[in-house]
Amino acid sequence: MEKNNCDMTTHLHLGHQKSESDSTMCGCEDAVVCVRDVCFSYGTDPVLEKISFCVPDQTLIGVIGPNGGGKSTLMKLILGLLKPQKGQIEVFGTPATKLGRLRSFIGYVPQRFDLDWRFPATVWDIVISGCFTKVSPFQRISGERKARARHLMAMTGVDQFIDRPIGQLSGGQQQRVFIARALVSDPKLLVLDEPTSGVDTAGQVQFFELIQTLRNELKLTMIMVSHNIGQLIHYSDYLACLNRTLHWHESSKGLDVHLIEQVYGCELREYLKRQE
Amino acid sequence: MIQGIFEQFYRDVTTLPILMRGLQAAILISIVCSTLSVFVVLKRLAFIGEGIAHSALGGIALGVLLFVSGPMVQQSLGRQLGIDLTTMIFCVVVAWLIGWTSRKRIISEDTAIGIFFVASLALGIVLISLRKEYTAELFSFLFGSVLAVGMFDIYLTIVLAVVVLLAVIFFFRPMFLFCLDEELAGISGVPVGPIHYMLLTLLAVTVVVAIKILGVLLVAAFLVIPGAAARLLTCRYKHMFLIANLIGLVGVLGGLILSDVVEDLPSGPTIVLGEFVIFVLAVGWSHLRDRFFPGRQLALVGSGVVLGGYIAIFLAISAFSIAKPATARTNSIQTKSTSIDQSDWDFFIHSLKNENYSSLIRKIDSDARFVELLARRIRTLPIEQEEKQQLLDAIDTMDWASVPRTIVKKLEEER
Numbered sequence: 081m082e083k084n085n086c087d088m089t090t091h092l093h094l095g096h097q098k099s100e101s102d103s104t105m106c107g108c109e110d111a112v113v114c115v116r117d118v119c120f121s122y123g124t125d126p127v128l129e130k131i132s133f134c135v136p137d138q139t140l141i142g143v144i145g146p147n148g149g150g151k152s153t154l155m156k157l158i159l160g161l162l163k164p165q166k167g168q169i170e171v172f173g174t175p176a177t178k179l180g181r182l183r184s185f186i187g188y189v190p191q192r193f194d195l196d197w198r199f200p201a202t203v204w205d206i207v208i209s210g211c212f213t214k215v216s217p218f219q220r221i222s223g224e225r226k227a228r229a230r231h232l233m234a235m236t237g238v239d240q241f242i243d244r245p246i247g248q249l250s251g252g253q254q255q256r257v258f259i260a261r262a263l264v265s266d267p268k269l270l271v272l273d274e275p276t277s278g279v280d281t282a283g284q285v286q287f288f289e290l291i292q293t294l295r296n297e298l299k300l301t302m303i304m305v306s307h308n309i310g311q312l313i314h315y316s317d318y319l320a321c322l323n324r325t326l327h328w329h330e331s332s333k334g335l336d337v338h339l340i341e342q343v344y345g346c347e348l349r350e351y352l353k354r355q356e
Numbered sequence: 357m358i359q360g361i362f363e364q365f366y367r368d369v370t371t372l373p374i375l376m377r378g379l380q381a382a383i384l385i386s387i388v389c390s391t392l393s394v395f396v397v398l399k400r401l402a403f404i405g406e407g408i409a410h411s412a413l414g415g416i417a418l419g420v421l422l423f424v425s426g427p428m429v430q431q432s433l434g435r436q437l438g439i440d441l442t443t444m445i446f447c448v449v450v451a452w453l454i455g456w457t458s459r460k461r462i463i464s465e466d467t468a469i470g471i472f473f474v475a476s477l478a479l480g481i482v483l484i485s486l487r488k489e490y491t492a493e494l495f496s497f498l499f500g501s502v503l504a505v506g507m508f509d510i511y512l513t514i515v516l517a518v519v520v521l522l523a524v525i526f527f528f529r530p531m532f533l534f535c536l537d538e539e540l541a542g543i544s545g546v547p548v549g550p551i552h553y554m555l556l557t558l559l560a561v562t563v564v565v566a567i568k569i570l571g572v573l574l575v576a577a578f579l580v581i582p583g584a585a586a587r588l589l590t591c592r593y594k595h596m597f598l599i600a601n602l603i604g605l606v607g608v609l610g611g612l613i614l615s616d617v618v619e620d621l622p623s624g625p626t627i628v629l630g631e632f633v634i635f636v637l638a639v640g641w642s643h644l645r646d647r648f649f650p651g652r653q654l655a656l657v658g659s660g661v662v663l664g665g666y667i668a669i670f671l672a673i674s675a676f677s678i679a680k681p682a683t684a685r686t687n688s689i690q691t692k693s694t695s696i697d698q699s700d701w702d703f704f705i706h707s708l709k710n711e712n713y714s715s716l717i718r719k720i721d722s723d724a725r726f727v728e729l730l731a732r733r734i735r736t737l738p739i740e741q742e743e744k745q746q747l748l749d750a751i752d753t754m755d756w757a758s759v760p761r762t763i764v765k766k767l768e769e770e771r
Contacts, residue, residue, distance in 0.1 A: 181545075209529070212544070
């Protein structure tokens with residue numbers, strides 16, 4: 081991990097050194113996402129302050145933090161939907177807001193939204209829509225892509241629902257359909273925004289197993305926002321603890337309860353005990 | 357008997373160019389509106405359609421002031437083009453303002469619509485009150501009429517239909533993502549903002565063109581009902597377009613035939629009521645389907661059942677109306693207020709007699725209802741078919757000088 085020598089001014093994870101003089105933006109040679117000194121505010125309220133980190137290739141970054149801590153804002157910044165007021169964000173070495181065609185290398189799984197249960201689309205329509213922006217308006221979708229879509233549906237376990245209207249699936253099933261959809265365009269980076277919210281404990285365990293399988297098989301870099309700290313610490317390489325400022329934590333060092341408490345600003349011991 | 361209904365409609369359409377144009381325009385408008393209705397329903401834009409339609413009244417008033425009473429254009433076609441363009445620009449601006457305020461989260465979308473449409477409506481009323489003599493023209497836009505459609509409107513509608521269909525075909529896939537979830541679409545690389553504004557522009561222009569037939573108050577029905585009914589019948593995006601168009605087409609044809617055969621029915625409201633019946637049937641069918649065939653869509657069967665049900669109802673009503681004795685029908689036409697006023701009829705004959713064509717043309721131009729009633733009255737006159745045709749052609753071409761004096765004399769005698 082030493083080669084991922086990032087400039088992280090605020091993270092607590094020691095062992096990396098500041099490298100202002102580096103020619104690349106943050107000094108990471110194979111970083112997929114580089115965030116440097118980013119500040120963002122809606123109006124006068126600062127949401128993010130001096131955020132710096134980078135996501136090395138083929139790692140899973142768990143993003144945790146209290147509601148209103150800036151998690152979704154950070155995701156939007158990485159996805160190029162918002163522009164930072166200060167600092168820079170690079171994805172695949174290009175500024176996030178100027179990704180253009182590179183955008184199709186980002187897969188995105190939205191937070192569960194209230195999908196109209198009569199929305200006129202089958203599971204297949206949703207999954208195949210993942211490559212819509214990769215084909216021109218009158219081009220037919222190739223057999224190769226369709227085969228990939230079928231393979232991904234089998235991997236995510238939604239192949240038996242192929243002809244069912246998307247609105248008639250349960251929340252957890254819909255979530256897996258949207259993961260298959262995000263993977264159809266063969267992305268290098270997968271961003272998941274609170275994918276397990278509203279899913280029961282058994283479902284969450286299954287979900288993280290699926291993420292692990294996908295990660296190993298497809299060699300993906302992942303950023304996942306979740307409230308499930310217990311599972312995240314187990315499956316992720318790094319934890320980004322976000323509450324306006326960023327605390328970076330290496331997952332292999334185990335769960336640092338003090339850090340989590342500092343981020344969430346409350347006693348967590350009791351909560352974690354109950355979770356266990 | 358059923359054959360009689362279609363024969364009468366066919367006869368009327370072929371002998372009355374004004375009705376033929378109305379039919380053509382209604383079918384074209386139906387294709388455009390039904391196609392857009394899919395997006396209106398999926399993106400919940402129904403209230404925007406309503407808002408744009410109402411604010412069109414402001415645009416029309418502005419156009420009338422500029423191009424009729426104002427100094428700009430006096431000729432008939434230029435005047436119409438002027439009014440139409442002014443209304444379109446006005447509506448597009450209002451639609452964009454609504455879109456912009458809600459996209460920027462300045463205020464919520466429904467609040468924006470509520471504010472802008474009332475403001476433009478108020479502007480329309482204030483502007484038109486400055487020129488009281490044109491109130492009639494403005495009010496003809498409230499309910500519209502199939503018979504108010506000119507050749508110019510047909511060309512305009514053809515252009516609109518081509519533009520809308522091309523846009524939908526070209527953006528078919530991005531629009532799917534846009535309807536599914538805007539954020540997801542944006543991240544997938546769909547230019548969400550431009551697509552939103554494009555949709556609003558198409559809606560605004562369509563509303564302006566469709567107002568001629570359906571009027572400000574009813575136009576939103578065309579933009580909502582076909583899509584809403586189609587969604588109940590299918591769960592496939594592309595099938596929704598086909599089914600919505602089929603519903604629109606059947607609704608328009610049924611409504612037009614009914615309003616023609618049952619002589620005192622106004623065309624716009626009849627079509628809208630017909631589409632409403634189709635929607636109710638679709639609701640009923642979807643309930644039965646979910647109960648007896650849970651998990652299945654049966655789109656083809658459903659469409660057949662719903663449209664078949666509508667056609668059965670339509671045939672029953674028209675058969676009932678045609679079964680009434682002919683004398684009863686003629687009497688009812690003459691006694692109902694939907695027949696032409698005696699004073700208007702006198703004015704018509706008087707204008708012909710004195711060759712005062714300019715005032716007649718102005719009246720026809722400004723009052724769509726007058727044209728409709730005039731055409732009806734002419735068709736019931738006790739004169740030769742050929743002579744009726746000459747009069748109806750004159751309504752069409754406005755070439756009143758071509759009407760032979762013998763016919764004018766006959767009309768006078770008839771009075």
